[in-house]
Amino acid sequence: MSHTIANKEKLLLRVKKIKGQLSSLEKALEDEKECFKILQQISAARGAIHSLMSEVLDGHIKEHLGNHVSEDDREKEILNLASLLKTYLR
Amino acid sequence: MSHTIANKEKLLLRVKKIKGQLSSLEKALEDEKECFKILQQISAARGAIHSLMSEVLDGHIKEHLGNHVSEDDREKEILNLASLLKTYLR
Amino acid sequence: MSHTIANKEKLLLRVKKIKGQLSSLEKALEDEKECFKILQQISAARGAIHSLMSEVLDGHIKEHLGNHVSEDDREKEILNLASLLKTYLR
Amino acid sequence: MSHTIANKEKLLLRVKKIKGQLSSLEKALEDEKECFKILQQISAARGAIHSLMSEVLDGHIKEHLGNHVSEDDREKEILNLASLLKTYLR
Numbered sequence: 001m002s003h004t005i006a007n008k009e010k011l012l013l014r015v016k017k018i019k020g021q022l023s024s025l026e027k028a029l030e031d032e033k034e035c036f037k038i039l040q041q042i043s044a045a046r047g048a049i050h051s052l053m054s055e056v057l058d059g060h061i062k063e064h065l066g067n068h069v070s071e072d073d074r075e076k077e078i079l080n081l082a083s084l085l086k087t088y089l090r
Numbered sequence: 091m092s093h094t095i096a097n098k099e100k101l102l103l104r105v106k107k108i109k110g111q112l113s114s115l116e117k118a119l120e121d122e123k124e125c126f127k128i129l130q131q132i133s134a135a136r137g138a139i140h141s142l143m144s145e146v147l148d149g150h151i152k153e154h155l156g157n158h159v160s161e162d163d164r165e166k167e168i169l170n171l172a173s174l175l176k177t178y179l180r
Numbered sequence: 181m182s183h184t185i186a187n188k189e190k191l192l193l194r195v196k197k198i199k200g201q202l203s204s205l206e207k208a209l210e211d212e213k214e215c216f217k218i219l220q221q222i223s224a225a226r227g228a229i230h231s232l233m234s235e236v237l238d239g240h241i242k243e244h245l246g247n248h249v250s251e252d253d254r255e256k257e258i259l260n261l262a263s264l265l266k267t268y269l270r
Numbered sequence: 271m272s273h274t275i276a277n278k279e280k281l282l283l284r285v286k287k288i289k290g291q292l293s294s295l296e297k298a299l300e301d302e303k304e305c306f307k308i309l310q311q312i313s314a315a316r317g318a319i320h321s322l323m324s325e326v327l328d329g330h331i332k333e334h335l336g337n338h339v340s341e342d343d344r345e346k347e348i349l350n351l352a353s354l355l356k357t358y359l360r
Contacts, residue, residue, distance in 0.1 A: 002122075002124070002125050003125065004119060004122070004123075004125045004128050005122045008119055008120075008122070011119055012116060012119050012120065015112055015115055015116050015119065016116070018112055019109055019112045019113070019116075022105055022108055022109045022112065023109070025105055026102060026105050026106070026109075029094060029098055029101055029102050029105065030098075030102065032092075032094070032095045032098070033094075034092070035092050035093065035094045035146070035149070035150050035153070035154060036150070036154070036167065036170050036171075036174070038094050038146060039143070039146055039147060039150055039174055040174065042139065042142055042143045042146060043143060043174060043177060043178050045139055046136070046139045046140060046143055046178075047177075049132065049135055049136045049139060050136060050359070052132055053129070053132045053133060053136055053359070054355075054356060054359050054360075056125070056128060056129055056132060057129060057355060057359075058352050058355070058356060059125070060125050060126070060129055061348060061351055061352045061355070062348060062349075062352055063125070064125060064126070065335050065344070065348055066344070066345065066348060067341045067344060067345060071337045074335070074336070074337060075336065075337060077126070078331060078332060078335055078336060079332075080126050081126075081331055082328050082331045082332055084126075084129055084130065084133060085324075085327060085328070085331070085355075086324060086328060087133060087137075088133050088136075089320070089323070089324050089327075090270075090324075140269070143269070144265075144266060144269050144270075147265060147269075148262050148265070148266060151258060151261055151262045151265070152258060152259075152262055155245050155254070155258055156254070156255070156258060157251045157254060157255060161247045164245070164246070164247060165246070165247060168241060168242060168245055168246060169242075171241055172238050172241045172242055175234075175237060175238070175241070175265075176234060176238060179230070179233070179234050179237075180234075180360075182302075182304070182305050183305065184299060184302070184303075184305045184308050185302045188299055188300075188302070191299055192296060192299050192300065195292055195295055195296050195299065196296070198292055199289055199292045199293070199296075202285055202288055202289045202292065203289070205285055206282060206285050206286070206289075209274060209278055209281055209282050209285065210278075210282065212272075212274070212275045212278070213274075214272070215272050215273065215274045215326070215329070215330050215333070215334060216330070216334070216347070216350050216351075216354070218274050218326060219323070219326055219327060219330055219354055220354065222319065222322055222323045222326060223323060223354060223357060223358050225319055226316065226319045226320060226323055226358075227357075229312065229315055229316045229319060230316060232312055233309070233312045233313060233316055236305070236308060236309055236312060237309060239305070240305050240306070240309055243305070244305060244306070257306070260306050261306075264306070264309055264310065264313060267313060267317075268313050268316075
């Protein structure tokens with residue numbers, strides 16, 4: 001079973017939490033809160049999504065490139081991963 | 091008027107769009123889509139929030155440190171900005 | 181006195197240390213060391229330069245935008261900083 | 271032949287170029303150049319090392335995890351890569 005399925009509930013909780021952070025940000029913008037508070041909220045949401053990316057990427061590398069994967073799938077996943085990291089690290 | 095107030099509608103639209111991206115990500119997790127699709131969605135949401143941060147930060151620097159700001163406010167904003175960037179660039 | 185002058189010796193030591201890391205990397209490439217070792221060395225050098233950037237940026241913000249700066253200089257420094265961060269955070 | 275060996279000369283040129291950037295930075299610090307120039311030079315060196323990392327990482331993923339690698343080596347390389355990215359993306 002894929003790690004995003006095995007950890008589905010935990011990952012969903014994290015995504016919901018980030019959505020909650022964005023709802024607070026939305027409210028802060030609507031309420032015309034001071035700009036620095038808004039920057040702090042954006043920064044926190046970005047930190048949360050970055051750490052979600054790190055975790056899913058870690059599971060991805062450990063699971064989708066390993067020895068139990070078929071040769072065709074591995075070849076495809078390697079190109080996928082290389083292209084994703086090129087964009088992500090740009 | 092502060093840039094986050096002047097650009098309120100535009101910024102709100104961007105935040106709503108990122109929330110939409112997170113809702114798609116949630117659905118992809120619930121539907122047990124393949125892990126690579128999930129990584130791509132996280133990466134796209136992170137890109138969008140990063141670029142929102144860049145824009146609000148740019149307005150913040152140009153507006154809250156300038157010559158029209160009181161000396162007390164400037165001093166406070168400078169320490170705020172320095173501490174935010176320390177966290178953000180960590 | 182500017183922070184890059186006040187901390188000149190300390191900053192020079194850090195730059196020299198990063199140059200040393202790059203010389204080791206050069207040697208590792210010449211000696212055809214295994215690719216993963218090379219990646220680790222690049223990653224360490226990048227970490228060191230990133231942390232140097234953070235520190236000099238912190239001093240810059242605290243010193244070159246503050247209340248003792250002339251209005252003309254402040255205006256120029258604000259635009260400089262905003263443009264630098266746009267590139268750096270890209 | 272490993273990609274860091276096949277591209278040895280090209281990679282060495284890039285490392286030498288980054289060392290040259292750091293030597294200019296050293297000179298700028300010694301000559302007590304203005305702080306903003308120093309920040310720009312650090313930022314440029316960091317960009318160059320980041321892009322070197324991207325390129326070597328891309329070759330690494332494509333070469334050291336593929337179907338021609340032994341199962342033992344692949345297992346080791348997967349753990350190595352996952353741990354490196356955890357540090358790099360922190």
